Amino acid sequence: MRFVSLCSFFISCFLLVASLGLFAQDSRPNIVYIMSDDHGYQAVSAYGYGLNKTPNIDRLAKEGALFTRASVTNSLCAPSRAVLLTGKHSFVNGKVDNMQAFDWSQDNFAKLLQSAGYQTAMVGKIHMDGLPQGFDYSAVLPGQGHYYNPDFIIDGERKRIQGYVTDITTDLALAWLDERDSDKPFVLLYHQKAPHREWLPALRHLEKYTSMSFEEPPTLFDDFEGRGTAAKSAEMNLLDHMNWAGDSKIRPELMDELGIEEYMEWDKGAYNNNLGRMTKEQRAAWDAVYDPINEDFKKRYPDMSREDLMHWRYQRYMQDYIGSVASVDEGVGELLDYLEKNGLAENTIVVYTSDQGFYLGENGWFDKRFMYEESLRTPLLIRYPKEIDPGTKIDALVQNLDFAPTLLDYAGVEIPSDIQGKSFRDLASGKTSEWRDAIYYTYYEYPSIHMVKRHYGIRTDRYKLIHFYYDIDEWELYDLEKDPQELKNVYDDPAYADVKREMHKKLENIREKYGDSDENNERYLNLYLEATKKN
Known part of the structure; x- marks a missing residue:
């Protein structure tokens, strides 16, 4: 009887633990x-x-x-x-x-x-x-x-x-x-x-x-008037x-x-x-x-x-x-x-x-x-x-x-x-306010509907640097604090020379971080052109 009681006790404990585990999972x-x-x-x-x-x-x-x-x-x-x-x-x-x-x-x-x-x-x-x-x-x-x-x-x-x-x-x-x-x-x-x-x-x-x-x-x-060819x-x-x-x-x-x-x-x-x-x-x-x-x-x-x-x-x-x-x-x-x-x-x-x-x-x-x-x-x-x-x-x-x-x-x-x-x-x-200081963007579907040219770029809290490539080679830089509607490209503005230099450096670093490259761009361009020919 004592053995049966002990068995019953241990089984009850096991079921209790199992039910508590299930409850934790379901929470x-x-x-x-x-x-x-x-x-x-x-x-x-x-x-x-x-x-x-x-x-x-x-x-x-x-x-x-x-x-x-x-x-x-x-x-x-x-x-x-x-x-x-x-x-x-x-x-x-x-x-x-x-x-x-x-x-x-x-x-x-x-x-x-x-x-x-x-x-x-x-x-x-x-x-x-x-x-x-x-x-x-x-x-x-x-x-x-x-x-x-x-x-x-x-x-x-x-x-x-x-x-x-x-x-x-x-x-x-x-x-x-x-x-x-x-x-x-x-x-x-x-x-x-x-x-x-x-x-x-x-x-x-x-x-x-x-x-x-x-x-x-x-x-x-x-x-x-203030933007480039792409827009x-x-x-x-x-x-x-x-x-x-x-x-x-x-x-x-x-x-x-x-x-x-x-x-x-x-x-x-x-x-x-x-x-x-x-x-x-x-x-x-x-x-x-x-x-x-x-x-x-x-x-x-x-x-x-x-x-x-x-x-x-x-x-x-x-x-x-x-x-x-x-x-x-x-x-x-x-x-x-x-x-x-x-x-x-x-x-x-x-x-x-x-x-x-x-x-x-x-x-x-x-x-x-x-x-x-x-x-x-x-x-x-x-x-x-x-x-x-x-x-x-x-x-x-x-x-x-x-x-x-x-x-x-x-x-x-x-x-x-x-x-x-x-x-x-x-x-x-x-719990924290620490976060990344920049984001990375890519776009590939060109030539296609709407004809938005291929580009990639980086955005920080204040600035944005964009590179349009493939059939053009143009850069755009925007000061989002002074120009939130992005109406004026300041890439060639001497007043932004230091900002441009820093943004290029950030862009290189973030592309390396995520593993992007011009070779990627070329590879996906060729795949896209092949797909459009088939269609």
Whole structure:
């Protein structure tokens, strides 16, 4: 009997220890990483630009941290996502542009969390071919995806779902949260397509946002007098390079009637494809709003000057862009409410960001790609009640390179030595103010749409040095304190000779640190040119 009692005692102790171990594991934080597509920080109201209201995204700033100078390493959709997953620069993970294939067999932070016992899911846009690896569940858009009645690839099987893509992505994410194993910590990558081009808002937002008027940026009619060849030759102008049908929603037949030619050969095709996916009911609701816009434009167009057209196109652009952001904000609200309702908010890290910045008419532009601020910077807001004080503001130069190590750090998972980013966990909690003094940037996709030339560069707290190469050899230096809009290149200004010398030295050092070189540039140029020939 004594032996049996001792056995029972030891078994009870073992079960107690095991249960305590399980409890410790399950106390690790959950992670919800929200990424929208092309959402400029100017269109998040917490940043104070006054363009729109994003009350749900703003909750993360009020209840957590707002990063004022977060940036990307390569301002392009797929490369940015590859950097997020791997914590490595594009020239290391191999995804330097939208053409090159992404090697899913390489390590990514989701794989490491999965191996450490986390449940993992990816829902929404990833914009990289192949079944996502490192995820117990995936429901992703093929390619760019569609706004209305989109196809999703769910665990490898393609399925069309009726509705609006932002709402569907949110519903799929919440459904997975409901169905997951509640005994395990989770990481959810919740990626929205919006507000990516061609900016089709949800039907419920059409009337409100197409009636709005937006203040124009002071550089809408920029002549680039203070910049070099790259800015002057880029094809990103709202009037000259934006599609009339696909982007501004002018009916193709009206374009023909008015003698407006396509800028891109897929202009009318984009319009017909996007609206052709709608049901009769959806299309009727759409036409009820956009037909009067077309009729008004038809009356005004013959007497409109180039300046008038620029004003008109800016408003049309912003109405649809900001209208697309509205549903993203609503989705964030639904998710935050879900966490609150289910008792998950306290122990869940919530990140909101975009895959890069975006031009909202500054310098007369749309799109991204450049190392200039509107493209380089991305919104970043993080809430984690256990460690981050409400209302925290962080000016440090963090990058999307840092997401992988930061999330691994929060989860208590060892950060591999080959990850190039740095955890900003202690920065967010206020435990340290020490951080890097410079960030490194690369861009490779040229010649291509928008014709933004290949370049790399370095940004410090005050200065930015950019080298445009391949078919030109030009340097640009900006004093961001005196010239925050980057309108005057001071590279050849004698007053900045010492700054130029120091920035070149910093650039050499940071390229050596991360393992970049002119040989890398040449290699990826050749791969790109080969890929474009095949396509």
